[in-house]
Amino acid sequence: MQPVAWGIVSTAKIGREKVIPAMQAGRLTRVAAIASRDLASARAVAAKLGIPKAFGTYEEMLADPEIEAVYNPLPNHLHVPISIEAAEAGKHVLCEKPIALTAEETKSLIAVRDRTGVRIQEAFMVRHHPQWRRARELVREGRIGRLRAIQAFFSYNNPDPANIRNKADIGGGGIYDIGCYPVVTARFLFGVEPTRVVALIERDPVTRIDRLTSAILDFPEGQATFTCSTQLIPYQRVQILGTAGRIEVRIPFNAPPTEPCRIYVDAEGALGDASANPEEFPVINQYTLQGDAFSEGIRTGAPAEFPLEDSVKNMRVIDALFRSGKSARWEAV
Ligand SMILES: NC(=O)c1ccc[n+]([C@@H]2O[C@H](COP(=O)([O-])OP(=O)(O)OC[C@H]3O[C@@H](n4cnc5c(N)ncnc54)[C@H](OP(=O)(O)O)[C@@H]3O)[C@@H](O)[C@H]2O)c1
Known part of the structure; x- marks a missing residue:
């Protein structure tokens, strides 16, 4: 199975210290790019972690056709808006917890998922x-x-x-x-x-x-x-x-x-x-298990074990x- 090309939205600490290295060790995850509001930060993290591409805006990375899926570890109020932007750009989205600020907001992700056909899921690694x-x-x-x-x-x-x-x-x-x-x-x-x-x-x-x-x-x-x-x-x-x-x-x-x-x-x-x-x-x-499970879902199209409907309930x-x-x-x- 071909690994999925991932883009990381922001230089968040959880990404830098935990999730990016874990995904770099994954069977089905290839970290291809990182984006930051600040190009110098993106470049510094990319150089340190060996990520091939760095972008100075999230939007530029979302426009890159190489990127198939994004990991969204932004502050909680940006989980829904940026996940929607990514989905509209045709990217699958693994978004940090809590996926939204309210159940109602989570439902808007379901509508976008169903319209665009991408996968969107909440990153409850446990x-x-x-x-x-x-x-x-x-x-x-x-x-x-x-x-x-x-x-x-x-x-x-x-x-x-x-x-x-x-x-x-x-x-x-x-x-x-x-x-x-x-x-x-x-x-x-x-x-x-x-x-x-x-x-x-x-x-x-x-x-x-x-x-x-x-x-x-x-x-x-x-x-x-x-x-x-x-x-x-x-x-x-x-x-x-x-x-x-x-x-x-x-x-x-x-x-x-x-x-x-x-x-x-x-x-x-x-x-x-x-x-x-x-x-x-x-x-x-x-x-690593979380990234591989999400990537496998992209490749096989199998129904998500924990779909957004579960996130709404949470x-x-x-x-x-x-x-x-x-x-x-x-x-x-
Ligand atoms: N699953 C887990 O184990 C776990 C653990 C820790 C955190 N988390 C989740 O991951 C997310 C990030 O947590 P974190 O502690 O890693 O956050 P953080 O280090 O503060 O990083 C958040 C990043 O978001 C970007 N950003 C964009 N707009 C921002 C704004 N208005 N204020 C601050 N930052 C902004 C910044 O990146 P750029 O400047 O590069 O754009 C910043 O580095 C949260 O949702 C948290 O719940 C999950």
Whole structure:
């Protein structure tokens, strides 16, 4: 299968440090170009990472016939507009999470996808990691009895006012940045949508971004709770609890590409970790798997495993969390 020629929209840190190197190692991904608002930046990153072409505007890269697909890691408020521009230029689009600011905005991508015939998908790399596939398989096999509760924690400490995460007007804040992961993984495990949510959201008094959120998602079969924060000690962990067992995902979201990952399966419930059995996964890069999966879809035309329709459902939960943060009540999803 011929690798897909990718263009990278911007010199974003996630691209430079994680996704571009991961795609350069992919079976089906060839990073052919990078574009920046600033040609010198594009050239510097291209030289450092060995990318053949550099452009000084996103539009120039979108006009390049060599480019088949683009990776969009722009600030959140530009996910939809630039993904639409790319689709209109005939490029497939893998767009960073959250794919939009609202469910309604996500629907506009569906309309463009269907009109242009390109593929557009949200880059939730965790769903490609074998540890999450295995966790879902164990749940489906009934290894923990009936799945009833998921508890997730995700935090980091980034007070930098210049960081896009601390700018409320361009889609900053903890729920968009990291709260989206407990939402997407809870939906992945339960396999259905929550019906209502409640959230306690604390905002930074200066930047007004949401800096500490605790939420409950009410699913037909059980409950998912999470806390996320942008101003706490960095930490991440997920507990998946059933009537007869428990699965712990130790490094659920930023699984390192340099060492094996482990989940712990406990069917006895001894105190501490006494009866928690590790399952280890060989070293893999979840961003490489993500790029290859998207590229394979382009080549084969197979239906997307996680289409935009799934992104709309995820954004509906996020919309409801923000509504609940304001109303201080349960909000229907
Ligand atoms: N999946 C993951 O693991 C993961 C991890 C981190 C971040 N992300 C997502 O990736 C995206 C980028 O995050 P990041 O931390 O890498 O961002 P970043 O380093 O701040 O990069 C964003 C880039 O967007 C371009 N840009 C265009 N308009 C801009 C504006 N008004 N303000 C700031 N930058 C602008 C800039 O590139 P040019 O100057 O070159 O045009 C900038 O370098 C976000 O959507 C985030 O949620 C995903």
